Structures are given as structure tokens and as C-alpha cells.
Amino acid sequence: MIIFSSGIVLTANENASLLHGVTDAETWLSSAITEKARLSRDGLIEQWRPTLYADNSVTKLPANYDDLATLILARSDYKTRAQKIAVTYPVETTSTVNKDNYDAVKRSGSIVTLFPKGIDIPDLDVKCILAFVGNIEEWIYGAILGQVNRGRKKMVAMYHPVIMADSSVTTMPATQEGLISMIIARADYSSEKSIGFVLN
Numbered sequence: 001m002i003i004f005s006s007g008i009v010l011t012a013n014e015n016a017s018l019l020h021g022v023t024d025a026e027t028w029l030s031s032a033i034t035e036k037a038r039l040s041r042d043g044l045i046e047q048w049r050p051t052l053y054a055d056n057s058v059t060k061l062p063a064n065y066d067d068l069a070t071l072i073l074a075r076s077d078y079k080t081r082a083q084k085i086a087v088t089y090p091v092e093t094t095s096t097v098n099k100d101n102y103d104a105v106k107r108s109g110s111i112v113t114l115f116p117k118g119i120d121i122p123d124l125d126v127k128c129i130l131a132f133v134g135n136i137e138e139w140i141y142g143a144i145l146g147q148v149n150r151g152r153k154k155m156v157a158m159y160h161p162v163i164m165a166d167s168s169v170t171t172m173p174a175t176q177e178g179l180i181s182m183i184i185a186r187a188d189y190s191s192e193k194s195i196g197f198v199l200n
Helices: 012-019 025-054 066-073 081-088 097-103 123-129 136-165 178-186
Strands: 008-011 111-114
Touching: 008 012, 008 081, 008 136, 012 111, 012 178, 025 066, 025 111, 025 123, 025 136, 066 123, 097 136, 111 178, 123 136, 136 178
Parallel strands: none
Antiparallel strands: 008 111
8 A cells, every 4th residue: 555645745854853863764664664563463463362262253363473463354343443433433533633733834945755656555564553543644644743853852952052052153043943943054963963763
């Protein structure tokens, strides 16, 4: 399944903040999706094991994680996270808070596009993730914005004291975006000084 077919656009500041915590944004996100799928698959199997054991119509189970997850996903009594929410809370919809936060930022001028041809995720991985997540794109927006925010905080914590100690600096911007722009424009700025984050 291909999602974000036109890619994910970031401002230069968002990209710099993201790269302050990870070495390569696309590799980090691909790894995060793969790990999320693995954890979701394993969680799905753990969750469904008692039901499978109690089902007299089940006489054999696959001795392979992917095949066992596929069997569970094909059951008539299986529901995705979104389907469960729709049954339990019929008037509610899946949250879009992460996409709303992403859409709230005006992205023009100097931008970076991650995955310009889209993100290709194996169908089984998508299905396993959707067992626990209402919308995979919403989850990815949250993962990216969360990592950008962590990178920003780390960057400010690292460089604010440097700026304050720099006698050639007499003023600094009164906004976070302005401060990030000032930091990444410095000759002594390097994202290589940071330690990478791991997303769970």
C-alpha cells in the first residue's frame, strides 16, 4: 500500500529539527513504521491467542508470525481499531489532531519533501498497525511532528546557552521559529553533535 503518494512536505526548520535527532529522516521513519508493524503484529497475536485456543473450529495454527496474524485478520469476528471505535462510539470519528497540527503550519519557500514518491508499506504491516491505530497517516503525522518537537527542544537546550555566551549576539528572536532559524544559520551549528532518538 502506498500512502502519502506526493510525499510529506516539511519546512526547512522542521527538517533541521528532525535531523537534529535522527541521522536520516526517511530511514528513521521507515524503521519506525516497520517496528510499529512488528509490535502491532505481535500484540495482535498475544491479544487473540486466548480466543483462538477457545475456538473449537480452530484445529491448527500456523507456526509463523505473519501467517498467524493473517489468519486472525481474516476472521469474521476481527475488527480494526476504527471499526471498534465505530461500534462503541458511533457518533465519534477517528482523531485528526496530528493532521490538523500538520496542516496548521504554512509551508512555502524553502521546503523539503520526504518520500516524494510516497511510502510503500506492505499490506500485512498496514493491517497489523490498523489493529491498534485508527488511521495510519494520522499516526505517521504524529510520529513526524513528535520527532520534530524533540529535535527542536534538544536544539534549543544545546544552543541557547551558546547564544547567551556569544558576545557578538546582542538580541535574539522572540519566537521559537525565529530562534531555530538563528541556530541553524550559525557557523558553529551541527546536528552531528546530537544523539539520535528512538521512536516506540
